[in-house]
Amino acid sequence: MRSCRQYIILLLLLLSGMIAAAQNPNNLIATRTQLVLLVDLNSPKNYLDSIFKKAAISNVNINNFIKGDFSVLTKDGWVEAKRQKNIVQFNRPLKDLKANPPENPFVVTNDIIKNEPRHGYMDNAVYGVNKFINVTVYELPSGLTRFNLPGYLNARRVFLSGGFNDWSTLKGKMTKTTTGWFIDIKLQPGGWMYKFIINSDWTLDPNNSIQMGDGGGNTNSVYYKYNYTFKLHGFSIAKKITLVGSFNSWKNNELIFEKKGDAWELPLYLSEGMHSYRFIIDGRSIPDPANPDKYKDSDGLLSSVLNIGETVYFKLNGYTNAKNVYVAGSFNSWEQGKISMKKTTDGWSVPLILPAGNYDYKFIVDGEWITDPQNPVSDVESKQLNSFIAVKPNHTFNLIGYSSAKTVILSGSFNNWKQNGYRLGNNGSQWSISLHLEPGKCLYKFIVDDKWILDPGNKQWEQNQFGTGNSVLWIDR
Amino acid sequence: MGGINFKNAIIINDDPAPYGDFQTLIVPIKRAGNLIIVEAQLDSLEGNFVMDTGAPYLVLNATYFRDAPRLRNQESAGINGDSDGSYTTVVHNFSILDLHYSRITADVTDLSGIENGRGIKILGLLGTRLFNKFAITIDISNNLLYIHKLDAQGNIPSSERIFKDPYLHMPFKYLNDVIFLKGAVNDKTMWFVFDSGAETNLLDYRKSKKALSTMQIVSRSKLTGIGGSSFEILYARFDKLTVGDKDFMRNRVLITNLEKMGKAYDHSVDGILGYDFFSRGVFSINFVKSEFEMYIYNNQ
Numbered sequence: 001m002r003s004c005r006q007y008i009i010l011l012l013l014l015l016s017g018m019i020a021a022a023q024n025p026n027n028l029i030a031t032r033t034q035l036v037l038l039v040d041l042n043s044p045k046n047y048l049d050s051i052f053k054k055a056a057i058s059n060v061n062i063n064n065f066i067k068g069d070f071s072v073l074t075k076d077g078w079v080e081a082k083r084q085k086n087i088v089q090f091n092r093p094l095k096d097l098k099a100n101p102p103e104n105p106f107v108v109t110n111d112i113i114k115n116e117p118r119h120g121y122m123d124n125a126v127y128g129v130n131k132f133i134n135v136t137v138y139e140l141p142s143g144l145t146r147f148n149l150p151g152y153l154n155a156r157r158v159f160l161s162g163g164f165n166d167w168s169t170l171k172g173k174m175t176k177t178t179t180g181w182f183i184d185i186k187l188q189p190g191g192w193m194y195k196f197i198i199n200s201d202w203t204l205d206p207n208n209s210i211q212m213g214d215g216g217g218n219t220n221s222v223y224y225k226y227n228y229t230f231k232l233h234g235f236s237i238a239k240k241i242t243l244v245g246s247f248n249s250w251k252n253n254e255l256i257f258e259k260k261g262d263a264w265e266l267p268l269y270l271s272e273g274m275h276s277y278r279f280i281i282d283g284r285s286i287p288d289p290a291n292p293d294k295y296k297d298s299d300g301l302l303s304s305v306l307n308i309g310e311t312v313y314f315k316l317n318g319y320t321n322a323k324n325v326y327v328a329g330s331f332n333s334w335e336q337g338k339i340s341m342k343k344t345t346d347g348w349s350v351p352l353i354l355p356a357g358n359y360d361y362k363f364i365v366d367g368e369w370i371t372d373p374q375n376p377v378s379d380v381e382s383k384q385l386n387s388f389i390a391v392k393p394n395h396t397f398n399l400i401g402y403s404s405a406k407t408v409i410l411s412g413s414f415n416n417w418k419q420n421g422y423r424l425g426n427n428g429s430q431w432s433i434s435l436h437l438e439p440g441k442c443l444y445k446f447i448v449d450d451k452w453i454l455d456p457g458n459k460q461w462e463q464n465q466f467g468t469g470n471s472v473l474w475i476d477r
Numbered sequence: 478m479g480g481i482n483f484k485n486a487i488i489i490n491d492d493p494a495p496y497g498d499f500q501t502l503i504v505p506i507k508r509a510g511n512l513i514i515v516e517a518q519l520d521s522l523e524g525n526f527v528m529d530t531g532a533p534y535l536v537l538n539a540t541y542f543r544d545a546p547r548l549r550n551q552e553s554a555g556i557n558g559d560s561d562g563s564y565t566t567v568v569h570n571f572s573i574l575d576l577h578y579s580r581i582t583a584d585v586t587d588l589s590g591i592e593n594g595r596g597i598k599i600l601g602l603l604g605t606r607l608f609n610k611f612a613i614t615i616d617i618s619n620n621l622l623y624i625h626k627l628d629a630q631g632n633i634p635s636s637e638r639i640f641k642d643p644y645l646h647m648p649f650k651y652l653n654d655v656i657f658l659k660g661a662v663n664d665k666t667m668w669f670v671f672d673s674g675a676e677t678n679l680l681d682y683r684k685s686k687k688a689l690s691t692m693q694i695v696s697r698s699k700l701t702g703i704g705g706s707s708f709e710i711l712y713a714r715f716d717k718l719t720v721g722d723k724d725f726m727r728n729r730v731l732i733t734n735l736e737k738m739g740k741a742y743d744h745s746v747d748g749i750l751g752y753d754f755f756s757r758g759v760f761s762i763n764f765v766k767s768e769f770e771m772y773i774y775n776n777q
Contacts, residue, residue: 028697030689030711035697056697056709094689097682100706101734104741105531105675105749107702108710108731110594113510113676118596161505166598169505169516170523200503202620216508440596462540462589463562465705472540472589474598 025087026051030094037078037090041066119216121163121477123439125191127247128224128269129255131209137223145187145225147194149205150180155198160185162194162220164477169197188477189227189269193220224269228308230277231290232257232264238281245277252280272355276303307353310391314361317347317374322365327352329361329386336364356392356436376425377433380418388422393434394475397444398457400430405448410435412444412470419447439477443470494610497576501637502624504574506615509597511676511752513615515622517603518572524600527591528615528622529674530762531749532604533654535571535583538592541600542566542585562587576624578607602674605654605764612763614639615673617756618774631765640759643770647721651767655742658750658769661719662688662730667747669720670738671762671769675751678718678728681735682711684747689732691715708733720750721769729753 024047025040037055039048045062052060060072070080070090078090102108130137136148147160158181160172165185174181174196181196193214196203204211205221212222230243241257241264244250257264257279276295278285287294288304296302314327325341325348328334341348341363348363360379362369371378372387379388397410408431410422424431424446431446443462445452454461455471464470506528507514513528522541529536537545545566563586571578583601592599612633614623625633649671650657656671662680665688680688692713701707711732718725730753739746758773 028694030692030694030713032686032690035694035711054696056699094682094686097709097711097732098734098736100702100708101737102700102702102708103737105672105677105679105738105751106591106594108679108700108733109511109676109751110590111700112698112710112712112731116510118509159505167507168523169507170518197505200505200621202505441592441598459544460540461543462592463587 028055032094034091034093035096036081037073037092039088039090041086041088116216119214119218120167120193120220122191122193122212122222125224125269126271127245127255128191128210128222129267130224132207133209134207136205136207139225140184142184143186144184145223146182146184147174147223148180148182149174149196149198150207152181152198153179155181157199159197160194161197161202163192164188164194166477187225189225190271191222191224191269193222195220226267226269228270228306229265229267230257230279230288231266232279232288233262233290235264235281236262238264240282242280243277244280244285245275247271247275247277250278270306270308272309273307275306275308277306278303309353309355311351312354312389312391313349313351314341314363314372315344315347315349315374316341316363316365316372319347319365322348324364324366326364327361328364329359330381331357331359331361354391358388358390358436360386360388362386376427378423380420380423385423388433390434390436393436395437395473396432396434397424397446397455398430398432399424399446399448399455400457402431402448403428405431407447407449409447410444411447411452412442414438414442414444437473437475439475442473442475444473445470492581493579495576495578495607499575499624500626500634501639502573502575504622504624506617506620506622508617508620509595511756512591512595513617513622513673514597515573515603517600518570519568519600520570522600525598526601526603527599527674529602529672530605530656531670531672531674532602534604534606535568535581536588536602536604537566537568537583537585538588538599538601539563539585540587540589540592542568545585548582573603573624581607605656608762609654609764612761612765614759614761615755616640616759627763627765631763633763640761640770640772642772643761644758644773645721645723645769645771647769649762649767649769651764653743655744656762656769657744658720660721660750661717662728662748663691663715663717664719669748669750670742670746671755672749672751673755675749677751678730678753679735679749679751680730680732681739681747682732683734685732688715689713692730695729718754720754720771723771725754725757 026043026047027038029036039051048062057073057076073090077092077096081091082089138146140146149158158174159169160174160183161167161169164187165171172183174183208221210222211219213219242253243255243266244252247270248254255266257266278287287302291304293305294302295305316325326337327339327341327350328336331354332338339350341350360381362371375387377388379386399408408424410424410433411417411419414437415421422433424433445454454469458471460472461469462472504515514525515528517526548565548567563584566583566585568581568583571581588599612625612627625637628634658669658671660667660669667684692715695712695714698710699707700710713730713732715728716726718728735746758771761770
């Protein structure tokens with residue numbers, strides 16, 4: 001009786017399914033006791049791919065399947081129940097859902113809910129200028145940034161919350177004055193979304209004209225902490241001077257200079273890396289007369305080139321008899337013969353402007369590739385041992401002791417747990433390496449002469465799939 | 478987040494009542510995925526906690542609280558130790574803004590899965606027992622949590638009520654500090670755990686057999702649990718979810734075996750109402766009167 005009823009339900013489901021999906025008879029349905037998979041052998045390959053994906057059946061060779069080889073489905077627990085012309089029905093019992101019951105809802109939803117990047121951060125901001133109705137956010141001589149919120153004197157408390165404090169509702173507590181509220185915070189150059197929490201209400205900055213959606217349905221205020229000022233001397237009778245560049249797609253009338261004394265100035269935030277730009281003076285476009293770095297584009301137009309980043313001095317002591325010394329690394333795609341070093345009294349040297357990051361490099365002395373003898377820290381990439389440097393490092397890993405170890409390697413989520421990667425340098429009492437890490441959580445371990453160990457200097461660790469634990473580190477913005 | 482093998486469930490709750498100078502405390506909240514995040518302070522440590530009515534009490538993340546003192550004769554589980562290494566502790570000076578707890582019994586357990594899944598530092602879970610002298614109201618669209626002190630009758634004083642005329646007003650069963658709501662899936666009666674820490678609705682496959690044939694199966698998935706064991710789920714849609722005497726249309730649900738989660742609650746569970754349900758409106762839980770209310774944003 002039950003099977004008869006099931007059959008009727010199945011028929012009804014099939015019928016309703018057929019009406020809904022006349023084009024695609026492939027379907028996955030459930031009855032009281034089993035899961036039913038219907039596959040039309042004549043359907044296009046992409047339809048078959050999608051029904052197998054829906055049923056979580058992987059590695060089906062479609063050509064073999066069409067020819068009647070159902071072995072992949074059989075191995076997965078499906079039983080061929082019926083075949084009518086080109087439609088094949090496979091069943092599997094619902095009690096397959098019984099095995100290994102999950103421990104908590106999160107285990108079930110973790111992979112189902114898409115892990116979108118967290119909203120409210122502007123890590124990819126390329127450039128920006130502020131636009132305030134009243135300038136209530138500004139830089140202090142101390143290097144801190146002051147956020148003011150005039151008024152709201154009846155509020156019980158006000159917090160500043162934004163990407164810079166990981167949208168904390170507690171950390172940015174503002175101080176009350178006779179005219180309003182303020183807080184001084186340390187900011188890295190860049191674009192920062194923020195809001196005030198007045199009493200408990202998330203509130204846009206009423207004095208800031210720049211607002212931006214965070215991709216998650218919220219609108220925030222935006223402040224740019226500047227890191228560069230364009231300057232142009234002279235042109236005292238010019239009416240309007242603007243800046244165009246690769247960073248703003250050469251859009252005119254967006255970035256406007258202000259006259260300061262006998263010069264024109266335009267401070268802004270500009271991301272690290274290479275940018276090209278021109279000035280437009282009352283409609284006439286010129287490269288930056290004060291910048292010797294220029295290039296000619298395909299139209300024969302000269303533009304200025306600007307490289308934003310940290311200046312790093314690469315130095316090689318000795319080798320004073322060498323004819324040519326170059327440096328090459330991951331920062332220039334290992335192109336040899338491009339960055340030549342200059343001879344000094346006791347060796348060779350070259351300054352390079354590099355964006356924050358981690359770099360492998362080597363010197364090339366008269367054609368011979370060598371690691372940097374002054375740098376104890378190295379990295380292995382494609383089985384090649386290279387010298388290693390972090391520009392603007394934000395964490396130093398130290399391992400005290402282990403002085404008799406031959407090698408100490410750092411392996412973690414930041415380098416896909418590479419087992420032969422970052423090699424720490426030893427200064428006698430401890431092993432160290434500094435890295436520039438992305439904000440967020442890092443898991444890592446040290447490998448001391450092939451033995452994996454937790455960081456004894458870090459109390460924070462979590463369990464891993466081997467039952468041996470990983471050290472835990474959070475990198476702030 | 479049920480099922481974290483709650484050790485503390487058997488311990489008599491003799492923690493002193495919390496205190497605070499407020500009638501209604503309004504706490505700004507944040508979101509990570511479908512999780513509701515509340516910042517709280519434990520001694521000098523500030524950080525994120527998941528608002529989790531699926532947990533009976535405060536649960537702390539072992540990564541940051543591994544050295545907290547152990548209550549009674551609990552074995553210390555080292556890194557290669559047995560079981561899940563969780564244990565019970567007592568913490569002092571815990572605050573959610575103006576709401577202060579001088580002493581709380583809490584579990585310490587591994588919450589790294591949540592951190593790694595959502596990319597946010599999680600110090601712990603705020604379970605129901607923290608609020609059992611209050612009513613709480615969560616307005617997700619405005620990112621606010623209201624903690625209400627109650628009058629002598631156990632009601633939110635009418636002058637303090639922010640939302641009026643609930644769409645749904647129903648009693649709940651409060652068993653082992655877990656909220657059970659009576660409802661139905663396509664007219665098949667069920668008892669649901671209301672879990673603000675569940676990012677979807679969940680149904681037990683044994684309890685949903687009758688209802689399954691009325692559902693549209695979206696997909697089947699094979700997932701990996703703690704310790705690498707694999708389990709299966711079905712992702713389905715169905716028309717009518719009834720909670721109390723009200724219907725909620727167009728629902729999504731994950732169907733799997735909830736046996737272990739039921740064991741953690743010490744009570745069998747037919748289903749769990751999570752984000753898909755509670756994100757439809759403002760919800761309010763009066764722990765003293767065991768009443769659940771919902772004010773709807775959208776019932777479509």
